[in-house]
Structure formats: structure tokens, C-alpha cells
Amino acid sequence: MRTRVGYSGGTTAHPTYRNLGDHTECVQIDFDPTRISYRQLLDIFWNAHDPTRTQRTSRQYMTAIFCHSDAQNRMALESLDRVSAGHQKPISTRILRASPFTWAEAYHQRYMLRQHTSLFREYRQIYPDIVSFVNSTATARVNGYVGGYGGRAALMAELEGLGLSLEGARRLKDIVTQRES
Numbered sequence: 001m002r003t004r005v006g007y008s009g010g011t012t013a014h015p016t017y018r019n020l021g022d023h024t025e026c027v028q029i030d031f032d033p034t035r036i037s038y039r040q041l042l043d044i045f046w047n048a049h050d051p052t053r054t055q056r057t058s059r060q061y062m063t064a065i066f067c068h069s070d071a072q073n074r075m076a077l078e079s080l081d082r083v084s085a086g087h088q089k090p091i092s093t094r095i096l097r098a099s100p101f102t103w104a105e106a107y108h109q110r111y112m113l114r115q116h117t118s119l120f121r122e123y124r125q126i127y128p129d130i131v132s133f134v135n136s137t138a139t140a141r142v143n144g145y146v147g148g149y150g151g152r153a154a155l156m157a158e159l160e161g162l163g164l165s166l167e168g169a170r171r172l173k174d175i176v177t178q179r180e181s
Helices: 038-047 070-085 117-126 130-135 137-146 152-162 166-180
Strands: 002-008 024-030 064-067 094-097
Touching (some): 024 064, 117 137, 117 166, 152 166
């Protein structure tokens, strides 16, 4: 339904991009389990990165799944076992208990959408404060489309519900269509 970027997994009070301490950059996902299951999200996660990539630097870029419940932890560990069975190299992705999540600075939120100035401005008129902008399902969906996730057919199925003007909808269709060409 929506995502937020931020920091988790550490003990530093009030982490920021310039003062991350022992936190990890991460994405917080709000999802509707009647539309996508936690297991499906785990499958997407494992397929979206190389889980054997060794951590090169600090905890900032560590690959991890932060679990919010015993059930999520169990499913994440089961998914780790399945993924491990398919790789010769050790898996470096960590399964950790979620700790408090701190939003990243505003300029990090909906980063891909921000690269498309006219769409970004249109949504900032609809959602003038950063909290409503980031909590919007529409901005999350459009951020994904302009970032290369989702094709024209999927976009057309939900375009009317994204709240864009006719011109904004045309621009978004053009972006997705050009990427598919």
C-alpha cells in the first residue's frame, strides 16, 4: 500500500543520513495481506538482490529483513533456508528483529518520483505536507512506475485512481511506454 525509506536496526538516537551510527538504510512496507502475503513479499525481496553479496562497508548498506512478529521471523527464516539451498555461496542477508524505524529526510522519500519534476509538483499540490505525501498509496505506486517497476498494462488498470490530472496521467503513460520500448 505504501513505503517509506529510513533507518532501522541500530541504537543511535535520531539517526540521519549524515549521522547514521549503527543503523541500516531500509524500506518500511505497509501491505494488505488480502492482496499480497508476507511470503510473496519475501519472494520478491530475495529475487530483487544478490543475497550472497558480501557486505563491503558499514551496517549502512547491510542487506536485512527486519521482522515485526514471531510469525514473520519464522517465515523469513524458512525463506532463508529455501534460498540457501539454491546457492553455492553463503547467504549474507540477515534476518533481524525490527527495531524502531526512523524516517529518512524528506529529500530521500519518493526519490524516483522527485526526478520527474512535473509529476512531483502535482503530487505536492495534492499532498502539501511530507507526511501525507509519503503516506499516499498513489505516490508510492507512481514512484514505482517511474522507477521502472510495473508496465503499461498494470498502469492503465489503475491510472484513474492515482489522482493525476489528464496532463499528469499522459506524462506518466509516456514515461512507462518509453521505458518499455
